[in-house]
Amino acid sequence: MIDISSLVRRNILELKPYSCARNEFQGEASVSLDANENPLNTPYNRYPDPLQTALKKKIAVLKNVRPAQIMLGVGSDEPIDLIIRIFCEPIVDNIVAISPTYGMYEVCADINNVEYRESLLNRDYTFDAGRLLEETDGHTKVIFLCSPNNPTGNILDGDEIRKVLNGFQGITVIDEAYVDFSTHPSWLRELDNYPRLIVLQTFSKAWGLASVRCGMAFASEEITGYLNRVKYPYNINMLTQGFVSEQIEFEGRKNEWVRILLAQREVLAEKLRQIPVVENVFPSDANFLLVRVTDANGSYNKLVKKGIIVRNRNNILLCLGCLRITVGTEQENELLINELKQL
Ligand SMILES: *Cc1c(COP(=O)(O)O)cnc(C)c1O
Numbered sequence: 001m002i003d004i005s006s007l008v009r010r011n012i013l014e015l016k017p018y019s020c021a022r023n024e025f026q027g028e029a030s031v032s033l034d035a036n037e038n039p040l041n042t043p044y045n046r047y048p049d050p051l052q053t054a055l056k057k058k059i060a061v062l063k064n065v066r067p068a069q070i071m072l073g074v075g076s077d078e079p080i081d082l083i084i085r086i087f088c089e090p091i092v093d094n095i096v097a098i099s100p101t102y103g104m105y106e107v108c109a110d111i112n113n114v115e116y117r118e119s120l121l122n123r124d125y126t127f128d129a130g131r132l133l134e135e136t137d138g139h140t141k142v143i144f145l146c147s148p149n150n151p152t153g154n155i156l157d158g159d160e161i162r163k164v165l166n167g168f169q170g171i172t173v174i175d176e177a178y179v180d181f182s183t184h185p186s187w188l189r190e191l192d193n194y195p196r197l198i199v200l201q202t203f204s205k206a207w208g209l210a211s212v213r214c215g216m217a218f219a220s221e222e223i224t225g226y227l228n229r230v231k232y233p234y235n236i237n238m239l240t241q242g243f244v245s246e247q248i249e250f251e252g253r254k255n256e257w258v259r260i261l262l263a264q265r266e267v268l269a270e271k272l273r274q275i276p277v278v279e280n281v282f283p284s285d286a287n288f289l290l291v292r293v294t295d296a297n298g299s300y301n302k303l304v305k306k307g308i309i310v311r312n313r314n315n316i317l318l319c320l321g322c323l324r325i326t327v328g329t330e331q332e333n334e335l336l337i338n339e340l341k342q343l
Contacts, residue, residue, distance in 0.1 A: 002169050004196065004222045007141055012086050017229040022050050048238040051228065055241045058248045059216065063188055063201075069218050071227040072236050076177060076200040076215030079227060080144075081108045083198060083217075086226050087141040087171055088114040096135045097144040098127050100151060100316045102175060105144045121318060125152040125282070129163035136168060143168055146175040148182050151313050151324045153284035155184045165194050171223075173198045178286035180206030180258050181265075188218055195220045203244060205287060207254050214244050261287050265327045271337045272325075278340070279321070288326045296321045299343055306339045 005013060021035035038045045056067040063070075073079045088095060090113035097105045099118035109116040117140070119132040132143070143164060147156040165172050174187045176199055187199050198219040204210040214236065217227055269281045272291055277299060280292040293299045296314035300323060303310060311324035327333065 002196070004220070004226075007087050007170055007196075008226060009086065009089050012226060012230060015229060018233055020047070020050060020233040022047050023233070043238065046238070048234055048236065048241055050233040050235075052236050052241050055236075055245050058245050062248055062251065063186075063216075063218070065188060065191060065218055066221075068221045069191060069224060071217040071219070071224045071231070073215045073217060073227075073231065074213045074235055075204060076175065076202040076217070077104055077108075078215060078231065078235065079198070079200060079217035080104050080173075080175075081111070082227050082230050083142055083171065083173060084108050084112050084114055086230055088112060090114055093139045093141045094137070095142040095144060096132060096140055098132065098146065098149065098156075100149075100313075100319055101144070101146045102150045102177075118317075121149075121152070123318065125149065125154050125318070127156050127160055129160040129167065132164065133167055136170075140168075140170055142171045142173060144173045144175065146177070148176075148178040148285040150177070150286070151288075151290055151311065151316065151319060151322075153282055153286045153288060153290050155182055155285040158184070161187070165190075165197060169196075171196050171198060173200060175200045177202050177205055180254070181262060181287045182285040184285065191218055191220070195222070198223060203247070206258050207247065208257060209244070209247060212240055212243060214240055261327050264330060264333060265289065267330075268325070268327055268333045268337070271333075272340070275337070275340050277343050288324055290319065291323050291325055292321045293323060294321070296323055299323065299340065302343055303336070303339055306335075308336055308339055310336075 025034060035047055052072050056070045059070055060067045071079060084095060094115035094117055095109055096117045096119060099120050106116045117135045119135045121127050145156055145161060148154060149156060176186055179186050179201060191197060198217055200217055202215040203212060265284060269289055272278050272281050277294045278291055279294060282290040296312060300312040313319040313322045313324050
């Protein structure tokens with residue numbers, strides 16, 4: 001079996017991570033004079049827990065994983081960047097992703113000067129593991145799969161994903177930002193079976209906490225170890241750690257929101273199908289709909305004039321003529337429908 005360390009960049013393997021005051025002494029102190037903090041203005045004066053112990057305990061219960069399998073980031077965008085930095089030698093190594101997909105994988109690859117390779121989905125947005133694997137070579141360190149995929153909205157077939165997990169010797173990332181909206185189970189339960197798998201989830205979508213910036217990477221302890229060594233020591237601030245911990249108590253409310261949004265998604269899809277300029281509403285496992293219209297740029301601009309902003313995906317491969325529409329409140333969806341009807 002392939003060793004994770006053989007995939008890690010040499011400079012990261014040899015990295016002596018910054019040892020912060022909070023790392024060197026853990027426990028209850030009555031006098032803290034080790035971190036050059038201001039002794040006044042409790043509790044904001046103290047540096048937060050760099051490994052978010054209390055929050056991870058709660059997430060571990062919520063997700064049925066071990067705390068050591070969790071890394072927390074400033075959104076899941078942070079681990080996307082860290083994964084590329086940890087495994088990919090700039091100029092030499094490459095990553096492979098499906099296309100179209102979430103834009104941050106390519107941006108992070110570009111920033112890190114790592115070659116980004118794309119494997120086009122089929123016309124119906126299904127994906128073919130064999131074709132994707134053909135894009136890989138000895139320098140491919142990471143494959144990014146987004147499921148449910150953004151912007152197409154569909155879940156990727158489990159058997160095809162498994163072919164990637166079994167056939168690829170590097171790191172496979174499955175980005176599950178929208179998993180709460182899907183009836184398909186998370187890949188989290190496969191974590192112990194695939195030591196090179198990283199699953200990304202976030203509090204930004206179903207939990208309604210996009211402004212709070214808290215994302216999760218789940219992986220083997222070895223991989224989370226590297227992620228934790230490379231991240232900024234205090235990436236998740238005290239307010240976020242405490243607030244997310246509180247919010248997890250309201251899982252039932254999150255589930256209720258998901259139920260409402262899924263019902264609205266079906267209502268919206270049905271109404272969209274009856275509008276003359278709408279050619280196709282693609283099936284969705286997420287909280288948005290990809291919709292093909294007769295004139296995407298025209299529709300987009302007219303909606304903007306009415307103060308309704310959707311995502312124009314007209315220029316994206318396989319998304320010609322498409323708008324990506326987030327499921328809003330019942331009232332917001334009605335406003336959108338009424339404007340589209342008048343085009
Ligand atoms: C929204 C989204 C994210 C999330 O980002 P955060 O940084 O956690 O807010 C990640 N992946 C995909 C595919 C997304 O659509």
